[in-house]
Amino acid sequence: MPGCELPVGTCPDMCPAAERTQRERERRLHRFEVAPGNCGDRARADPQRAVKEYSRPAAGKPRPPPSQLRPPPVLLTTVRYLASEVAERLDASRAEVAGFVADRLRAVRLDLALQGADGTEAVAVLEAALATLLAVVARLGPDSARGPADPALLQAQVQESFGSLRRCYARGAGPHPRQAAFQGLFLLYNLGSTAALHEVLQLPAALRACPSLRRALAVDAAFREGNAARLFRLLRTLPYLQSCAVRCHVGHARRGALARLARALSTPKGQALPLSFVVRLLALDGLEEARDLCQAHGLPMHAEESVVFLRGRFTEEGLPPAGTCGLLVGSKLGEHTLEEVVMAEEEDEGVDRSKHPT
Template sequence: MMGRFKRENRSQARWIMGGVSKGRGIGKWRKPRRLEFGQTGARVCPSSPRQDAVPRFRWPGDAECASSTHTPAMSGCKLPMGLCPDMCPAAERARRERERRLHRLEVEPGGRGNAPRADPRRTVKEYSRPAAGKSRPPPSLLRPPPVLLATVRYLAGEVAGRGDVSCAEVASFVADRLRAVRLDLSLQGVDDADAATVLEAALATLLAVVARVRPEETRGAADPVLLQTQVQEGFGSLRRCYARGKAPHPRQAAFQGLFLLYNLGSVEALQEVLQLPAALRACPPLQTALAVDAAFREDNHARLFRLLRTLPYLQSCAVQEHIGYARRKALARLSRALSTPKGQTLPLDFIEHSLALDGLQEARDLCQAHGLTLDKDRVVFLRGQYSEEGLPPPGSYHILVGSKLQGHSLEDVVMAEEDNIHRPGSPA
């Protein structure tokens, strides 16, 4: 007979996941012991599979800097201000309509399929890579900061939530149009405060639409590597803008925290954050991000998932792609500690709650994907059964991400100050 878990063994499972501290406080964040900086550099901790496949944090190259905010003083000349009043210049609208290169999100409703017409209220300027030797676009083709901000608002409020188009197609469209927003911004002499406002809204929108893409949707409709690159470029542009400012921007702490959460487990990202001014690091959004990063590095899964439950919506979007890997590590730790030749069991609802899964079915899928046997509503830990093949099964992330909107629209989250957005309660 397989051994059944008694009530006290739930406490044992919680202790295995790091939920019970023995002589070590976990209420405050501390610098991870596994991370050491010195003259010889940083010692790299294990990264998630996504980090192995794609560089999660890197400084952009020279070609990528063309899409970052530009400092007029560095160029030796004064850059013009944009004069285009529309989301897409009329000349580009006419050209793309003539060449039949309009996206279906940009055409007039009810238009004929063989001759689509551009809707000026929906057409958004597409990204065009600056070519060597090509002259700068005239001010009439550049959108000033107020128009750029209105463009981001439109993408967040009217496009991001479209139900008649797949999330992958929406993300691909929005990422391209936001890249054009960053390029327009870089070609003008824009004040750092105005530039930061536009870049923050653009990055928040991009994080949200990318988080809504399911892995099975990316085939053909969107390139996940390109989307990740666009997010990293967005962080690079914004953080360079912050570095040029003389004083912290109102939402700087929140977006520096988003940077760390998106690059969770990256030594380079943590080092960048630890080099920020102490007053900025003391802000609650950054303190929370540092606590999440510490729990992730230290494999304190109980604290990690308690913290993940409390994150606001944007922070949850930023950390979403690390959740599957964290769940896998937690399940592997339980398997190593509890597996016996006869098999010990643990209730599936314990797995569901501890790993913040969306229902018992997700708990079953997770256990079965790792070779574990199920006995009704319990998972059986038999020695030698646990296995890891491929990526962890994708979840719906409703508890940890989707539910965090709490009645707000994405436009509210993108455009509002961070402190005005609903925050869940503090972790226990």
């Protein structure tokens, strides 16, 4: 039927000119989108920095014209820009960065959907967008619960991103060299989920045999079994992007390991365990973090170098403390940039970039 064909984007910029003009007029430009020193009431959009913001499609509203939609190559350039120039900014909080990047990546996915973009070009955009989102979310600290980056909304966007990408994979317009890695990321982000494991196990055997997916399955198995020694040994070996995906489960895994130690070691008089052992077992970033973790769970210290397991003292109230995860995440980027990881311009298969002794 006439008029039912999906539009093909023709916008050559990261943000359509019409939107830049409108947001200038309405003073809705983010500070990341204006040239340095060009702020205040007369801030003007920098075409090299402005990025199309997400706008929810309204029911009954006509589709945007092609001039307002970015084709896949422009979308990939946009994601690369967000990964290289925005995600690495040092003049803003990680929450502000995550909020901005997540919104703009949501607009990227919407542009793809409105065009019905499919195949290898669309997959490349969705993979890069998801990788960028995982990285900025993993970098958020415990102080980000309130502010421009709502953790619940970010989690929902990560899951939406996985859904868009995996549906694109399922349509079969391949090959997609990074599919095994991203199916593994899906499992790691949903660690312990029976539904996620079932979906991964339904994948073709050749895909499940890839090292990245086998490694994710091994991590999931250790997590389910409560085998802390094996779990954290595996987590040490994960490359950077996989470590970002599993980051949200580390606190719960550490709490579970401490709980099992408490059940095994607690006595009425108390049994001491060196903090250095806790650091090694749970892949912590040092004695201070181990001390804070144990005290947060009600375990007293002995001479500052040991934790004492007293019967009845272990507590699991509230959320697990958010650790720094320098060893398990931050250190693994190594000499690579986030842009290189996002755009698959580095090799990470089977490489342990941790510089820390275990």
